[in-house]
Each structure stands twice: as structure tokens, then as C-alpha cells.
Amino acid sequence: MTHPVPADPTVATPADLDVLAEQLGREPRGVAGIAARCVCGRPLVARTVPRLPDGTPFPTTYYLTHPGAVAAASTLEANGVMKTMTERLGEDEELAAAYAAAHESYLADREELGHVDEIDGISAGGMPTRVKCLHVLMAHALARPGVNPLGEEALALAAPTWRRDRCTC
Template sequence: MSYAVPENPTDVTPADLEVLAEQLQRKARGVVGIAARCVCGRPLVARTLPRLPDGTPFPTTYYLTHPGAVAAASTLETRGVMKAMTDRLQEDEELAAAYRAAHESYLADRAELGHVDEIDGISAGGMPTRVKCLHVLMAHALARPGVNPLGEETLALAAPMWSRDRCTC
């Protein structure tokens, strides 16, 4: 399939939904935009509704979809990166404050899409006090560069395996 980047890179097109289904190996649900794209134009991060079409609350506004990025995040998780980051949050007040600000930013971004009582105040990835999912942190950093310090750190750690600057589609 040939691929053209939409005029507005955040728009989601039928072609994007096909790519997402290929990447996820299932139909994507609740997608309202593409929050980040590969340098070739294909989706890296889907922006999803806070309530899926079947009624399920879904706190993951930014969903990492690119297989190479997903694999890199998984590899880092197996190496104990989440525990080390969580430990640093307990020791580094400046990092903890920046991570709390990332949590608030995430909540504000989700609020633009609607309010769901069941997930009120809950962002994703363990924010604001711990790290429980590097996939979410990478997706957040790709969608909103400079907002999530641990997401940016995860992208840097992933760079030998996968990088947003290099197409591996």
C-alpha cells in the first residue's frame, strides 16, 4: 500500500486505520487522531477516546502502535528500567515535579476528548507517582515532545533499538 501523509498530520484517515490494524494485528478502537507519525508518514501513536465505542473506560489517550517502538519499550521493561525510574522519582524532587506536570498535561489532553467518571484523575503509565508502562511514556513523549521527562528518557534509551528519526516501517 502506498502511503501519503494527510494535510493535517493529526487527522486520522481510512489508510491510517488500515495501518493501525496491521500494526496492532486487530482493529483499532476509539481512534480520533494520529498523535505522532513516522518520518515516512505512517502512525506511531494513536490518540484515543477516553471511552471506547463499547463503553469501556480507556485512560490511554496516547497509544503506541509502531511495532518497532513497542518492541523497544518491551525490551527496556524487561531490563528493569521501570523500577529504576520509579526509585528516582522517590529521590529526585525536581524529576518528580516534572513527572507530576506531565500527568496533569496528559489529563488536560484527555479532557479535550471528553470526561469519563471512572478514570477521573487517572492518567496512564503509573503517572504521577510511579512508572508502570514505558509504552505509554514513549507514546506521550512522541505525541507531546518535551512534556514527559521519563518519556523522553525512554526514547533516548530506546534509540539503539528504535528511533523516531529513522523509518523502520
């Protein structure tokens, strides 16, 4: 099934907001755009403003919404992948440096949407020193391919059940 994609695929259309509500099981909040789409055109990742309409600071700029990707991230978390990745950050200086760079990239992307003092310097997913949420890291990797090494790794680990190049909508 194909989904209508606007000329600028980062724009969240009313149809996209309907899909996000379906995916999340609730009305989406603070959507600034669509950061990544399924090959069929439906949203995979919502880009979210750093302060929600109710005033709540919200550090999660890239929010994974696709049910298949969310389930794959949850399975990886349940299998202990976060612990192993965090341990590797303490052992592999190159990986730690690339992950720190991903953190800085995330902060810069969020700052484009506005500055919120309460979350200044705080990215998401545990960056830059630990792995706390694979959903965030996978969303970042989908939104900014090649920037987040552990997000890319999580996407590769998810491939037996969910892949970005195959529609499962």
C-alpha cells in the first residue's frame, strides 16, 4: 500500500498525522515533520519539537513510530543489546568518539527546532556515554543515515525481523 508523500518528504501532512496517530495509538504531539519514511511513504520517524505544546521539555527529537521498527527495537533491548553496546563504549575509543559525535549532531538538529534551557546539552538514548534506548538510536540512524554508529548497528541487528528497505506496513 502506498501513502501519499508531499513534494517535500519532511513535511508532515494531515494524512501523515493520521498515520502517526494510528501507529502510536494516540494523537501525536509536537510534530515538526517526518524525519524518515517507509519505502511505501508512511512515516517511520517523526521529528518532534523540543518543547511540547503543553510546555513540557521533550529531548527526543527523532521519535520512532513504525510498529515493526518499534517491536524490533524492543526485542533487541529485551535481549540485552544495550548493556553490551554500553560496555563496548568503555573499551573502544573510536566507537566512543563516533557516538559522542552522534550526540553533538543530535543536539544540533534539535537546536534547529528551538532552544530549551531545561534540556540544553542533553540529547537522548543515553548519548554520549551509555546506551539507554535503542528506539531513539534507531530513529536517529533512520533520520540521519551514517551519523549514529550504534543506531546503525541496531538497525542491522533488527534486520531479520524489520528492515528499512522493506515495507511491513
